[in-house]
Amino acid sequence: MASPPELDDNGRNNNSRTNLESSPESSRANNNAGLNSRNSPTPLVNDEINLPQIPAPSIFKRAWSKLGIDKTVAVLVFKGALAPIIAAAIYQRKSVAYIYVNFGYLIIVVCILAVTILPRGKFMMNMSISVLLTCLAMAMVLLGQYAGIKARQHTTPAGASPDIALGYNSSAAAVNAIFLMLNLFGINTLRAARPAFSIPAVGFNIFVLLGFTYGPQMATITSSLRFSKELFYSFLTGQAIGTGVSLLIFPISSRKVFFGEAAGFLQSCRGLIKSQVAFVEALEYSQMECPLRPDTRFASGDGSETDHVRDNQPEESENRDLYNQRASSLKASSMALLALGGKLRDDVVFAKREIAFGHFQSKHIHEMHRLFMDILIPIVGFSTITDISERLNFRFCTDTESTEESDSAGITQTQGSEGGGESESVEWKELIRPLHASLKPFAQVLDDSILHILILLKFVPNPNRVKSKSEKRTDGAGREGASFNQDIEKGLNPGDIGFGVYLDKTIDRYRAERSENLKTWAAERGLSSIFRDSQERAHSPPKPDQGMDSRHAGSRNSRFSERIHLIFYMEYLMYSVSKKILAVVRCAESRVGDGTLGKRQFIFPSHKTVTNLVKGLIHGEDSNPGIYKASGVGANVQTVSLGHSLQTPKDPEHLPPKNSWQAFGDRLRVIPKFFGSDPSKFGARVTVASMSIAILAYLHQTHRFFIGQRVVWGIVIICLGMNPTTGSAVFTLITNLGATVLATVAAFINWYIVGQNTAGIIVFLFLFLMVYFYFLVKYPRFLVAIASGAITHVLIVGYELQVRVEGIKAATTTGQVFYEIYLLAPYRLLAVGGGAIVAYIFTIFPVPITEGSVLRRDLGTSLFLLANYINSTTSTVDHRLQDKEGDMSLPSSPGRKLEKLRHDLLQKQFALQNSMRRNLSFMDWGPNFGGEFPKKIYTSIIDEVQNIINYLAVINFASETFPAARRESPSPVWLLEFAKSRPETSAEAQRSTSLLILLSASIKNGRPLPPYLDVPSDSHLSEQIHGDKADIITFKNLNEPGFRALAAIKLAQSCMADSLSRIVDPVRELVGEVNFSYQIVDSNEPE
Known part of the structure; x- marks a missing residue:
């Protein structure tokens, strides 16, 4: 329902439905409400036919409107395509081509990966990380190639012929392969764990793939330095061009x-x-x-009541x-x-x-x-x-x-x-x-x-303001x-x-x-x-x-x-x-x-803002909400006893450390925990998938084929398009293959439509890049497919333009075979398409991770977090009614701790809701063996969880009125009396939490529910305002501060209990119930 700090964004559905009335009350265009929207539209008059007719818009304007192109979209499309086309144009000068030699086309690719259409803040963070990772990749490539050269020297016999000394060496190949595996695993694990590294990680992957697949060919330190420098300069130049375009051309802060x-x-x-x-x-x-109920609508024999009902039905x-x-x-x-x-x-x-x-x-x-x-x-x-x-x-x-x-x-x-x-x-x-x-x-x-x-x-x-006030x-x-x-x-x-x-x-x-x-x-x-x-x-x-x-x-x-x-x-x-x-x-x-x-x-940003930025990049978001050390409460004069949820989570396999050696052992356990985490598993899958192709670069029989046919770009697509689940993998496979085929066709058109003229090719390359960025702006869901298509297009056209400048001899010095574009394009298509297929294979092999399994796990986690949120909300309402929140200006006060806990729980619920709905959308794409996945049941549970979050957010918001009402002078008498007469939180109030934890465990572990599961009612607050206490809640206090908030809390609590009851039966249908009873039915007994 709501967005932070207390509500979520559950889906990105921005489509509003048309209202019956064409009045200002319609919300179809609420985002573009006029400045003078209180004036209702002018009604049609009888002589409307005498009004001058508005000329119909031109075909160009109609097409422009149909495509959804406005000023903002046009600027973004132009800006996104400008940096790559600048890179393509400057490389046509021989003095520039002399610096980059065989990696001129790579500058265009890096310009695309710079994503210059991002706002300045996001772009600068993205570019800063990209430059740092580029420098790190350069250092790793130099180290790996140096180690490979030393391995070659140690395994080459003295006085060996040049063919042996400078040719293939298995030791050098093995060293480069090891370095490549370590780098791929590290960067893809980081990419999965830290979303901020997603785009920069692609550049890092390309750098190390090129560096370590060409590494076995480097026989001397000089050749290694020259190769690494060309690669490094190409990356930095592309990033510099992207930075200039982002900051100087239509800057967007x-x-x-x-x-x-x-x-x-x-x-x-x-x-x-x-x-x-x-x-x-x-x-x-x-x-x-x-x-209508037919059996109760006939009030008389003449049917007059029925006629009356039928007459009222249309209205x-x-x-x-x-x-x-x-x-x-x-x-x-x-x-x-x-x-x-x-x-x-x-x-x-x-x-x-x-x-x-x-x-x-x-x-x-x-x-x-x-x-x-x-x-x-x-x-x-x-x-x-x-x-x-x-x-x-x-x-x-x-x-x-x-x-x-x-x-x-x-x-x-x-x-x-x-x-x-x-x-x-x-x-x-x-x-x-x-x-x-x-x-x-x-x-x-x-x-x-x-x-x-x-x-x-x-x-x-x-x-x-000239408009008259009388009007x-x-x-x-x-x-x-x-x-x-x-x-x-x-x-x-x-x-x-x-x-x-x-x-x-x-x-x-x-x-x-x-x-x-x-x-x-x-x-x-x-x-x-x-x-x-x-x-x-x-x-x-x-x-x-x-x-x-x-x-x-x-x-x-x-x-x-x-x-x-x-x-x-x-x-x-x-x-x-x-x-x-x-x-x-x-x-x-x-x-x-x-x-x-x-x-x-x-x-300028404050020191705290910069510090939080660095900490966020290093540590990421807190993965354990509600972990607060008890020592943090020492600033209070009073002694506050924290509940278990406000303390460090307990480990069922380990007691708290009692000495420094045990504390050191606790820190060591972080290592196996890291390698057993989901990001590490994803990094391992990407590494294995990449090495299944990259191994060709390190074998004596295939390393020349790998370099000559540019197979490395298939591995780039693997790193770019690998997905953790089968449904999204099928979606990515289909869209990647489709985009790659279309990009190949577009490359042919780009090359031949202008008669192979260089200037015309560059102009049309700019137009095609604008098309790619148009789809990227309008359909960001297809980001990976669009990037794959754009990279394929640039690899074909950009390489051919590069060969025109430097010549065939220079272009083939690294071992690549020169092909005309009609041969190069199919080979590029096969390499990129093969990478997409391999990425899909290793998504389902050896063990497929389906959307269903992830959805079930996320739903169980969501129910557990919801139980915590309900419990924290109950405590919050109790504290606010009893005025026990403490000084909210102190971070160590109980109220502030509960507030931060609720905020963290909600942030995780928002992320889980988005993840679950995204997995539901991919559910139809994945292969399904056996019975049908109960998508409707899961959808109904997720919707009810969202409803409960909505009502809990309203309860939390409404309860803020109680402390504010107490600060009124004089304080409302009804609120003081009600708070005094209200008992402490009873076991009845915690039944919802207990139930949700049971449901969570059953869903997550696939275990049946216990028998005779009792669904709590909404009687917790109601029972406390019956009898004599109900005299406090009278209409005479209607205008008192906080009075309506109590009724709002009661209604939200009632709806929350209703939603909770709607969750139990679907969960029981999914996992079953522990019940060993049986009933013998006599087949002769009439039904």
Whole structure:
């Protein structure tokens, strides 16, 4: 559901569905909301035919639009193809070719691998790592070739002929092969363990492959140095050209990318708020519409009731379609905002690292990102209303059917049930319509507030202020449309300093008005307590001696309570959104007030930022969340006893070390742990696959063939396209082969379409490179295939251009055989295609790692992390209610430790969710032997896990209200009394954690579940607010701080328990249950 710090990005689905209405409430284009979006579209008039017709766009523009090419895409495509074409062009000069000799085409390849289209921050980190790895590769090649030369000298007899002394030597070949294996294993293990090394590792692989496969030919130190220098200079030149293009040609800073995404994020918030208001309007159709039951619809013999129902069916269907469409639009808008939130989270790191000349320092960017993430949690959390509404509707339909079936009075009771349903439907509409009436103008104020932020931060220009204020006041969606908005601040416009004060007063008036409306509504129906009676009945079975009316009354009261909770849930989230927007408004106004936006200055990353960057590259992200030493708590005056999850994890095979020797032994155990890790296993697979071809370079009978036919580039494709699982390997194999074939055809076209003219070839090479980068920008999923195609194209065309400059004699000095392009292209195709096939073979051999096995393992881990997250959330709510978090400014306080723990757990859940959904998408690609993989069951479990994460995030967010409410002066009496009367966390509260750990172990190990597994209900919080304590939770406290948060927590807890119950049965279906009972069925017994 949500993005950090408390919510996730579960998928990258940015497609929103079209709304039925063409009003500003539609969220189809929420990312591009206009600056003056409060004005509704002009309606069509009768004389529209008299308007001048707009000429149709040209074919070129239509094609441009169809391909999705805008200014940004065009710039990226041009910039990506520019560096390789510069490298190809400068090599045509003989003085340049003299320096690089046989590796001129390699400069073009390195320019492609530089990925100049990356923003400056990402590019500089990528290039810095690439240069360091290039230097390391140079050092390793020099060392390996030197060792090979010494081995040759030691094994060559004195006075041997030149053919023997300078020819093939098995010792030199063996030494180079060993060095190649060690380097391949090390870099590919590092690539799997540290994603930041993925692109630089490709260059390292190419360098060591070329260095060590040509190494056995190096008979002297001089030849080795000359060869290594040419190779080294080619790499550095390609990296230098890429750096120049990235920094000088259409420079794109990471800060600019972040600010652009921030502007898109705020505009998306405007669109999402409109979608929320539209959904609330349609929410009245979400309840009280169960499927028709033929056996209960005939109220009279003449069929008049049936005719009435049939007459209402089209209207009900239309209303339901409207609700479904707006719900889909709300979900799509929320997913789009989540995607932007995920991009912001990734890019803020690079934005803070950049050296720049601008307004905002790193601390300002950090604060801005934090405030945006604070908005993200409640505004995306609002989308859970669609799921909650469906759950409540299902409960209503189930209760209605159960009530009807429990009584045998038949037609009379059915009529009473339908009458009650119509009454409840009317009362539900009476509850939801005033909410929409108040929410619509309030949402417009929030929309203006976000526009105010955009203007102050200079993300958008200030709209024209010449427009008369009277015109604004007559706008039906303007501020004056709200009863709580009439104030002297009505003359304020977005962009005016002081708008924040107006927003603050508007929020208070809106909340007070809604509280009075709800109190009046409750008083008219005789309701006082929010939880009493209704919740007691909701969690107790109906009594057999209860009559029909009594059962309907109990069910009706329960639904009233649930709907009140739903109203509180929506109001709390919208109120939280408004408060978080107010915080951003105040931040933006303070940036204007302190002169930050009035001057530019040089900005450098802080020492802490640089330190964290280096530590992140070396150590990577913490793989064990929640590992905190108890000694870190010593700064507190009090003695804090940490739970097991806040301490170092226990090792079932080793007790904690008691002396220095045992501590040293603990450190030694890191070595076998490293070689048994998944990255090491992947590195070993890549090494074995690569050596299965590279061995040809070290055998006497085949080493000339290997060098002459350029087989080394097949190994490059292995290192580039090796995948850990079978499904993704099949996908990569097919796309690599397809891209390579197309690239070969494109190389022929590139060479012959201009009559083999060098200038024309270079121009068309530039055009083809732009095509490759276009697909890379538009379809990044095919990165490996596109890279393989581009490299194949450059290897064919670039080599032939190189031969034209240096001549055939110089081109064949390294042992390569010269071919015309019509022969070279097929050989390149065979080498690259063979590498792709070998990569696939060693993915499934000797033991295939299927997506199913990885998915099962990840799901078990996800359930275990979810158990930890539930437990930490329960502790967080307890601590906040009891005011036991401590000083949150101290890293050693219990509250801060829990906060970091939850953040780490969520980050891992996000990664696992993305991994599981990616494996699900590749599931159909892999070979499947035996029964069908239960994809639907796994999908349903993953979806429910995501739902639980969503609700837990809302609970964590809502519980933040309690400490803030305690700081109010005076503190709310109801909260103090409720916290005192609330017992410590009981075993009942931990049953969900216990259940999830059992489910995790069963899924991960493939073991059946224990019998009579009891699914916990949502009674933990409910039982504590029944009886005498329910008097504390009354409507008179409705406007008190934190009051609505309690109802939001209760509803989220109920939905979480419902999702948990939906996980147990699918898991039981997957792994079974321990049950040795049997039943003998008599075959003669009638069924």
